[in-house]
Amino acid sequence: MSKIVLIGSNHAGTAAAKVILDSYPGNELTIFEQNDNISYLGCGTALYVGRQIPETKNLFYSSGPELEGKGAKVHMQTTVEEIDFDKKVVKAKTRAGATITQAYDKLILATGSKPIKPNIPGIDIEGVHFVKTFQDGLKIDAELNKPEVKTVATIGAGYIGAEIAEAVQLRGRKSVVFEREATCLPGYFDRDFTERMDKVMCGKGIELHYSESLKEVKSSNGKRVTSIVTDKGEYVVDAVILSIGFLPRTELGAGKIETGRNGAFLVNTNQQTSLPDVYAIGDCATVLNNATGKSDYIALATNAVRSGIVAGHNVCGTGLQSQGVQGSNGIQIGEYKMWSTGLSTDKAKAAGFDATYVDYNDTQKLSFMVGPNEEVHLRVVYDAKSRKIVGTQMASYQDVSMGLHMFSLAIAKGLTINELPLLDIFFMPHFNKPFNYITMAGLTAK
């Protein structure tokens, strides 16, 4: 029997806890969580704020009592402040100020990530918001209930920024986006794909300002935000939503645990850190990127859950290994959908590949079929020398997301573009075409 301590119980921590409690009941698991909830699905924030879903109660899939019921000792609203890695002891403080000292045989760090807060004048003025926790979402929601909040600036046009900007627009407010890069969704898609999403956002009335950086938040009434200043001008706004990325929360291991990309805890494929008996999972840890074969930082709930499962088994003695990730992701704005896995063309070039790509655009089904039959844009990025597929992007008004999973697997397994044309893809008119865009991309690749 081991004493296992878990710090943080959102997606990664909850996954690890469930593996330990369900599969290895002989162990003693103590969980520390500083928030008053666990397992919050942040993907629901924009949907709720934009009233695309009616309520928040189903945005949680577990709870402290559920994990207590499975046998864990759960300390909610209790922050771990210090870890003595030599003596194997953690020190935590409850909301009421009491100190808890807990010894461990194995420790799992699942402390996640925190939103990047730029060091600029006025950043703490009332009316400036972040998008991370359930409470952050409620605060944004409350702002949009105020009639005087008419114009909202979203800073950052990554996934979270694009989604929250849409939510603001859906609530009938003027939605203005500022992005430092020259495009939305930088890093995930090539320009021709992001331009399609720009058209969708502009079509919805969202104002886009690219290649423009936030420099200052101002208040002319001394109470709350009234304008923002960028490197190109000053804009009157009533609220600001910051979504410029996340940093791993690693303070507890500072100077003690080796770090990798972005300062995340560097882990091996068993989720072990550089310290014996200390594991790290989810947004606070690195992942193995199968597209590059290197350690990377990709903050996604999917990676968090998988890494939690791996750590849960490993702390209990089963040497399960992570298979690495491709960073597969998707977004929908209005009815338009985009998905990507692996590397964009620019990212592949930056990673040292002789990157090239093949595009194939076609409708999903044969023309004689009745009903929705939308155009699908497919781009497969591959290395011209090794022919290995290193990335894929797809876009359509139709949900063809399942196609992306195949490319995710292709990257994980090192499939070449030459193998694509002869891959066994079924055909039936209800679903696709005999010469479908996946086969055709393989056949037309140079």
Ligand SMILES: Cc1cc2nc3c(=O)[nH]c(=O)nc-3n(C[C@H](O)[C@H](O)[C@H](O)COP(=O)(O)OP(=O)(O)OC[C@H]3O[C@@H](n4cnc5c(N)ncnc54)[C@H](O)[C@@H]3O)c2cc1C
């Ligand atoms: C708005 C939004 C939308 C998203 N949409 C998607 C999506 O559609 N798909 C997707 O795959 N991913 C999405 N993500 C990313 C995903 O939410 C994160 O990757 C995921 O939450 C990471 O889980 P985690 O458990 O590693 O970390 P976190 O969610 O950051 O949780 C860490 C937990 O640790 C606790 N903690 C930290 N320090 C301490 C301490 N010292 N003591 C006690 N407790 C501590 C925190 O309170 C927190 O509960 C989204 C994120 C956001 C913010």
